[in-house]
Amino acid sequence: MSVQQSSDALTQVVATRNQERHGLIVNIFRQPFTWLIAFAGVVFAVLPVWGDNVQLRESLLLAAVYVTLASNLNIILGYAGYVNFGNIVFFGLGGYVCIYLVSEWQWPLAAAALIAGVSVSLLALLFGLGILRLRGAFFALATIGVNEAIKAFVSNFEPWGGAAGIYLSLDVYEPLGGPGQALWIVYFLIVAAMTVSLFLSYAIKSSKFGLGLLAIGENEDAAAVLGINTPRYKALAYSISAFLPAIVGGLYFFKTGIIEPGGAFDLTRSIEAIVMVMLGGIGSVTGAAVGAFLYEELRGVLLTTEAFSHFQLVIAGLLLLGIVLFAPGGLMGFVYRRWPRTRRLLQ
Amino acid sequence: MIGIIASIIDGLLVGAVYGLAAMGLTLIWGVMNVINLTHGAMIVLGMFALYFLASALGLPPYGAVPVTIAVGFVFGVLVYWIAVHRVIGRAHLMSLLSTFAMNMVLVGLGTALFSTSPYNVPVPLPGVTWEGYTFTGTHIMAAILALVIAGLLYLLLYKTRIGKAIRAVADNRDAAELNGIPTTQVLSFAFGLGAALACVSGTLIATLFPFTVLSGGAYELKSFVVTVLGGLGNPAGALLGGVALGLVEGITTPFMPVSWIPIIEFILFIAALLLFPRGILAFSRA
Amino acid sequence: MTALLEVTNINKRFGGVHAVHNLSLTVADGEILGLIGPNGAGKSTVFNVINGVYPPDQGRVVFKGQDITGEAPYRIARRGVARAHQIVQPLASMTVLENCTVGACFGQANLPLGRARAVVHEAAEIVGLTDRLDHLAGQLTTAGKKRLELARALSARPELLLLDEVLAGLNPTEIERMIVVIRRIRDRGIAILMIEHVMHAIMSLSDRVVVLNLGSKLAEGTPQAVTRNPDVITAYLGEAEPTAASEAI
Numbered sequence: 040m041s042v043q044q045s046s047d048a049l050t051q052v053v054a055t056r057n058q059e060r061h062g063l064i065v066n067i068f069r070q071p072f073t074w075l076i077a078f079a080g081v082v083f084a085v086l087p088v089w090g091d092n093v094q095l096r097e098s099l100l101l102a103a104v105y106v107t108l109a110s111n112l113n114i115i116l117g118y119a120g121y122v123n124f125g126n127i128v129f130f131g132l133g134g135y136v137c138i139y140l141v142s143e144w145q146w147p148l149a150a151a152a153l154i155a156g157v158s159v160s161l162l163a164l165l166f167g168l169g170i171l172r173l174r175g176a177f178f179a180l181a182t183i184g185v186n187e188a189i190k191a192f193v194s195n196f197e198p199w200g201g202a203a204g205i206y207l208s209l210d211v212y213e214p215l216g217g218p219g220q221a222l223w224i225v226y227f228l229i230v231a232a233m234t235v236s237l238f239l240s241y242a243i244k245s246s247k248f249g250l251g252l253l254a255i256g257e258n259e260d261a262a263a264v265l266g267i268n269t270p271r272y273k274a275l276a277y278s279i280s281a282f283l284p285a286i287v288g289g290l291y292f293f294k295t296g297i298i299e300p301g302g303a304f305d306l307t308r309s310i311e312a313i314v315m316v317m318l319g320g321i322g323s324v325t326g327a328a329v330g331a332f333l334y335e336e337l338r339g340v341l342l343t344t345e346a347f348s349h350f351q352l353v354i355a356g357l358l359l360l361g362i363v364l365f366a367p368g369g370l371m372g373f374v375y376r377r378w379p380r381t382r383r384l385l386q
Numbered sequence: 387m388i389g390i391i392a393s394i395i396d397g398l399l400v401g402a403v404y405g406l407a408a409m410g411l412t413l414i415w416g417v418m419n420v421i422n423l424t425h426g427a428m429i430v431l432g433m434f435a436l437y438f439l440a441s442a443l444g445l446p447p448y449g450a451v452p453v454t455i456a457v458g459f460v461f462g463v464l465v466y467w468i469a470v471h472r473v474i475g476r477a478h479l480m481s482l483l484s485t486f487a488m489n490m491v492l493v494g495l496g497t498a499l500f501s502t503s504p505y506n507v508p509v510p511l512p513g514v515t516w517e518g519y520t521f522t523g524t525h526i527m528a529a530i531l532a533l534v535i536a537g538l539l540y541l542l543l544y545k546t547r548i549g550k551a552i553r554a555v556a557d558n559r560d561a562a563e564l565n566g567i568p569t570t571q572v573l574s575f576a577f578g579l580g581a582a583l584a585c586v587s588g589t590l591i592a593t594l595f596p597f598t599v600l601s602g603g604a605y606e607l608k609s610f611v612v613t614v615l616g617g618l619g620n621p622a623g624a625l626l627g628g629v630a631l632g633l634v635e636g637i638t639t640p641f642m643p644v645s646w647i648p649i650i651e652f653i654l655f656i657a658a659l660l661l662f663p664r665g666i667l668a669f670s671r672a
Numbered sequence: 673m674t675a676l677l678e679v680t681n682i683n684k685r686f687g688g689v690h691a692v693h694n695l696s697l698t699v700a701d702g703e704i705l706g707l708i709g710p711n712g713a714g715k716s717t718v719f720n721v722i723n724g725v726y727p728p729d730q731g732r733v734v735f736k737g738q739d740i741t742g743e744a745p746y747r748i749a750r751r752g753v754a755r756a757h758q759i760v761q762p763l764a765s766m767t768v769l770e771n772c773t774v775g776a777c778f779g780q781a782n783l784p785l786g787r788a789r790a791v792v793h794e795a796a797e798i799v800g801l802t803d804r805l806d807h808l809a810g811q812l813t814t815a816g817k818k819r820l821e822l823a824r825a826l827s828a829r830p831e832l833l834l835l836d837e838v839l840a841g842l843n844p845t846e847i848e849r850m851i852v853v854i855r856r857i858r859d860r861g862i863a864i865l866m867i868e869h870v871m872h873a874i875m876s877l878s879d880r881v882v883v884l885n886l887g888s889k890l891a892e893g894t895p896q897a898v899t900r901n902p903d904v905i906t907a908y909l910g911e912a913e914p915t916a917a918s919e920a921i
Contacts, residue, residue, distance in 0.1 A: 191645070247784060254778075264749060265824070266749035266782075353490065356490030357491055
């Protein structure tokens with residue numbers, strides 16, 4: 040080894056020591072991307088307030104919901120490569136738990152939503168340990184089955200309103216200061232959940248856990264031989280990816296005032312979440328957000344155009360097909376290739 | 387008691403058709419390691435093909451069978467070239483998503499064209515009566531045809547050149563290519579074959595029950611259960627698995643509301659996957 | 673002194689094929705044991721049994737005094753067994769650095785991300801990949817990918833390294849370089865069990881050699897003794913020309 044090489048090696052060792060001293064969390068907070076996420080959250084929060092624009096708020100609320108769903112889906116789909124077709128089950132179940140606690144037991148919203156998140160992700164952990172032993176396609180189909188089975192169960196579950204669902208009476212909004220104000224509060228909570236989701240998926244991606252998931256997504260057998268406890272990692276990813284969608288489900292249906300099985304466990308929405316992740320760029324945090332936002336806009340346009348409203352699934356299918364065949368890296372895949380520096384900056 | 391036996395026999399008959407459908411799925415999986423998520427759409431295609439050929443064009447129902455085999459084959463080859471060809475070498479999740487997307491497109495178009503109303507093809511065929519129970523002629527005929535077609539498939543796979551080529555490619559694509567076999571053509575043929583089996587089983591099912599554009603999903607689930615029971619890539623196992631599923635349905639339908647059947651089958655699916663990852667018959671390839 | 677690895681009476685059948693038949697072998701601390709035999713002799717199957725890819729039908733695998741027979745691969749990796757595969761398995765869309773980081777974080781070293789870097793650099797240096805750390809694993813040359821397999825395995829700080837035909841597909845210069853690398857690895861006290869067809873590598877590296885044929889142990893001993901064994905020569909080359917063959921080997 041030459042003198043130059045020795046000194047390079049020494050520099051590297053010193054750099055490593057510095058990194059060691061600071062540990063992971065500080066690292067993340069130093070990255071520009073974290074501040075970008077925070078900024079996005081602030082923008083979402085501030086825009087509709089400025090001008091008291093309720094229409095904008097509603098539109099952004101829906102976008103925030105989808106960004107949450109997509110960025111959490113990215114954890115199991117984008118990192119670990121497991122297609123969770125039935126991801127909407129977390130959203131719906133979280134909605135039901137929260138609504139039930141609020142309407143039957145008069146719980147405050149925040150607590151109900153939080154418990155919804157915790158209970159659904161615990162349930163997901165249990166389920167996950169089982170169905171994540173299934174590889175590839177079987178897991179994917181099993182997740183559809185889980186969604187359908189839970190939908191069927193809830194439809195017959197009288198304490199949760201059965202097939203008719205649960206209507207929220209207006210007085211649940213009183214503790215929050217009345218319906219008008221409640222809608223704003225719910226909006227901010229959803230934006231907060233969205234911001235946390237983006238940050239969570241970024242933090243995971245930069246962690247040892249995330250590295251394990253990425254290795255599993257790359258080559259599961261090699262990952263196992265390298266020492267990764269693949270069943271546990273997959274189950275954890277599945278469980279973690281349930282937490283925030285469940286909370287947001289609770290908040291969303293609270294705002295809507297009604298929850299029923301068809302709308303809560305809508306498989307179309309579930310598939311759209313997958314299209315969003317693929318559109319934006321599988322495995323990319325920015326991608327999930329961008330994909331969700333873009334698809335939401337597209338969807339809005341389609342639904343209002345009479346000619347296309349029946350073809351929602353066809354168009355989503357064509358979009359997904361096109362992405363998989365011609366641009367599997369999605370939008371961000373294109374961006375990363377064209378401008379390689381963005382890889383570091385826009386994770 | 388007799389009622390249960392009758393139900394079981396009926397289940398076995400219908401099970402043969404399930405087995406035929408599953409053979410299409412397992413063939414594609416075995417040959418090219420792709421799970422064909424357009425399987426359900428192919429089944430529905432067969433159902434509607436029968437409707438049009440029989441009701442609109444006036445063909446005798448069972449005369450439509452060879453036509454639907456051809457139709458299914460053509461559609462299968464199309465799906466292969468559109469959705470499968472480019473993603474074969476890539477990560478498994480890509481072929482999953484592409485066939486799933488294709489299915490969305492097909493079902494979506496079907497819904498736009500036919501809405502979700504139920505369709506029915508009445509097939510007047512005398513039944514067989516025994517001990518006061520009548521086994522409808524259509525059930526018996528469907529089972530017979532399913533077995534005949536399965537037999538034809540066996541002949542194709544084991545007694546023809548193309549069948550040999552398919553088996554070679556299934557075993558080791560690179561080696562087959564090196565031996566001069568045009569593997570891409572063979573793969574598209576095999577995919578067409580799998581789709582044809584799904585399509586014709588849909589036709590047979592349409593002679594038994596009413597259907598809608600969305601019926602594919604339930605039968606696709608059954609095909610998956612059967613494929614897992616019989617072992618992936620094992621057509622003989624699929625047939626046996628189908629009959630076994632038919633048996634299970636025969637035993638449970640007298641006691642259970644119809645809407646619970648898919649849930650039972652789903653649970654069976656998961657259980658079978660967890661307990662017998664290689665198929666109950668365990669002749670299958672890993 | 674107990675050996676690092678003790679494989680006792682392993683049997684493994686696949687359907688009708690009796691791939692491994694009553695095989696026993698040991699690897700001592702810091703030793704290089706060569707595993708040779710004609711194609712289809714069952715060598716890779718032995719590896720698969722040792723690192724848990726599948727359990728044996730009968731027999732035991734004991735590592736560092738602990739029975740690891742049939743344990744899951746990830747557990748065995750954590751205990752200090754690392755493997756470089758015959759058919760390389762790079763994590764293709766990740767860089768060399770990231771690949772080795774996986775090895776360092778999840779193998780016996782079980783490091784947190786921050787401390788992995790130093791270990792990875794060290795492993796890359798031993799193997800000669802320091803200049804390619806930022807390259808995507810999928811874009812390396814065959815020789816590069818083979819080195820990556822090694823570097824990744826080394827990053828885990830194993831005590832036993834299973835090398836499965838790491839010299840296959842390399843040209844003579846690359847082979848010589850790899851032999852140097854393998855020696856460097858052994859110099860660090862890592863025991864090596866290597867499957868190899870390149871005879872002169874086996875001769876120059878191995879302390880002992882085990883010969884497998886049709887699933888059974890045919891011979892065992894020093895490289896010189898084994899290659900002079902007439903049964904071994906017959907197994908490799910058939911009955912004709914035993915004298916010329918022994919010279920060829």
